[in-house]
Amino acid sequence: MTAASASSDASAPTKLAGRQLFEKLGKPKTIVAPMVDQSELAWRILSRRHGADLCYTPMFHAKLFGTSERYREEMFGPMDGDQTTDRPLVVQFCANDPDELLAAAKLVEDRCDAVDLNLGCPQGIARKGHYGSFLMEDWDLIHKLINKLHLELKVPVTAKMRVFDDRDKTLEYAKMIINAGAQFLTIHGRTREMKGQQTGLADWEIIKYVRENLPKDTVVFANGNVLYSEDIEKCMEETTTDAVMSAEGNLYNPAIFNKPTDKDVNFPRVDKMLREYFEIVKETPGKASNTAMKSHFFKILHSFLPVETELRAEIGRTSKAGFDVWEKIVQKVEEKVAKIYEDPNVNDEVVIGEEEAWGGAYRTVPYWRCQPYFRRCNGEKANTMVSRQQKEAAEAKKKREAESGDETDKEDKETDTKKAKLE
Template sequence: MAARSGVKKNGFQFWKEDLGSPKLIVAPMVDQSELAWRLFSRQHGAELCYTPMMHASLFRQSPKYRRENFATCAEDRPLIAQFCANDPQVLLEAARYVEEDCDAVDINLGCPQTIAKRGHYGAFLQDEWDLIAKMVNLLHCELSVPVTCKIRVFEDIDKTVRYAKMLESAGCQLLTVHGRTRSQKGMLTGIASWEHIKAVKENLSIPVFANGNIRFLDDVKKCLDETRVEGVMSAEGNLFNPGLFHGEQLACWSAVDEYLSWVKLYPPSISIVRGHLFKLWHHVLQTPGYDHFRDKIATAKTIEGFELVSSELKSLLLSNITEEELKSEYSCTIGSIPYWRCQPYVRPSCDMKRSRAADGPSDNGGQATPANRKKKRKKVSDSSPLTGNKEGSVKKQWMLCVLCRTHPMGLKCVNKLCKRCCKIKSAHDLIDCTGHRLLFKTKFEKMKEQQQDQSVQIEELATVT
């Protein structure tokens, strides 16, 4: 890629000359697309990377926040820095800190999480077109680098196209389209719509990237052929299999060792490293006989600690895998890849969660127990009806969960279950448990109401038109 000159390029000239015509892109991910991970991903085919999403107001105010959230180096190019914001001037001031160290500044208009709703940014700005246009245009006019945007789609394709054209008119020079709506998250994540992305591409004169449904390299090729976009972005697919863009499923221990070598050169926070290891080891930790390593990763507090746990897990794996299995071929389809190779994470749908709950709780189906639950686990163990406190005294006897018969029942649980079993049952039956503060029914009904409101708005707009 040629070095960026002092002249700001726009549209396709920017995509070709400043970015080097990238087709394989690592998405901006909060606490996950840090410098060490970006360099690791570039070694395995990534042609363009984004920084994690950074909060513009905090970035502008706090030198500590800037140090902790933005780091780069000569090898980390091309690079796009992403911010979330709802104030044009604040966004501009934050962007000025990074414009000399990146190739573009991206505005996050696609985050659908609750924290984005509370902070009033991301996808929760998508109905405020005047405000968005002001933010885009101010950066377009004032920054020395181009401004880009990342959005989610509306249910209505025509409205999505109008939204994208508004962004282009305001000065956006490259648009990434995540083919899911704002409400498609959690149990309602579903399939991303490439039809929406294709419609946007056909109606814009700037480069477009597609995001969504990328699990294997074949999916990248299919997306490029179907949508005709300039590039394909991967988030979750890249996190669970950093070899995605090379069309390979790395051995988990190989991916972990390589990532940790980058971590030593460009250390992020321990929590960020832990998050990556849980994803790289995910399918191994879901396999009986290895699930106890989850707690070891959760309680490790140093890079050396992560290395020791990973080395122990690697040794156990290699002792259980034959030479023939290591060399054997497999098809790149869900369920066909050996558990010890990096592979896509299949996000459970609402129906899948109900099916799992019907079979009862699994010993290895949960996520890793964080370190701060260590005392709680010890307390539960010590509270067994057969365990005494000090000599001559006995702790209170706890009633056991009626499902697993292992953990104590929540004192206020309406289902008379431990929290883990209650979570599974509540997800399966779509009910609330105020005792455990589980609000599956409430959240599900709220999302349905939002979808219905959007449908009514679309119908009213169609009637007016």
């Protein structure tokens, strides 16, 4: 038995344990995931307006955060963790050195409710830097990282992990993390290899297995396979977890955490959502991140841009753009959506399809409304339906433009006739 599998040693500073902390934070059910350059303050404010109960910061590099004042100021500004606008908040770090992790965490412990260790990042940069999911085989190091914060930090420590192919190994891994001192455990139901076009479906069964074999007072969040608002309760029921965390689902449709009601609440128009986000960015103190804005614009508009293709290139040229450039883009989106509604026969309905093998049903959503993004799954193109929608939308756009052109031609002919009569 290694140190990693032993229970928490020594006594930690007096602070709330898992279930107590969970209740103090209001028993959050809907959680914004930590996302590099994307779960920044403005996005968290937007997400909270649309039903998010708890937010995580983007993943910060512990060594850089602890040693570079410039990096720290760029990543965590004066309003991050503000008691009135940015709580409850968990700050996430990636690290492979306990002392570096503690030094970074000490700098934020008075401005957050907990500090999270990233054990889930599967990207190549994490492999190179030896952090995230590439620590999964080094249980002793993980134990030291978590236990260091558990024993020496004012606020609780939490962790976000991925699963192994073997559910029993995943359970032992989760137990080690909890025993090291983690008060919340987020389980992403995918393995390290499941990323990009190999993402596939998250395994809710393995999340449920782990949850049911951990102590009952353990707080567990589920992550993966949440496309629609209705999926949140379904995920909690099927995994028996305390809450659901969303990353991509939240990015493509910030209204995913709203209670299921109607299309305007659950699938808001892209022009309205884009305007709301942009106004928050302008009102938020500190320098706005063009990287974050560009990414959010692309994702909010992901179903809109294949139809309104000229906007894609325009957004692509915004790397160093000022607010005036962004404002023009938002206005163009507003004008284009307004043009759609000028058609009295526009089909603005959200249609629920038949139940799929994965247990849910896709929705056919108008391309000018926020909606989930579908990846390829097990070699099958899951976004075939979306492609069809976009094709139909493009054809409808051409028809509108043609009709508009016909009206213009008619007006021109009438004008020419009047001129001829006057002459």
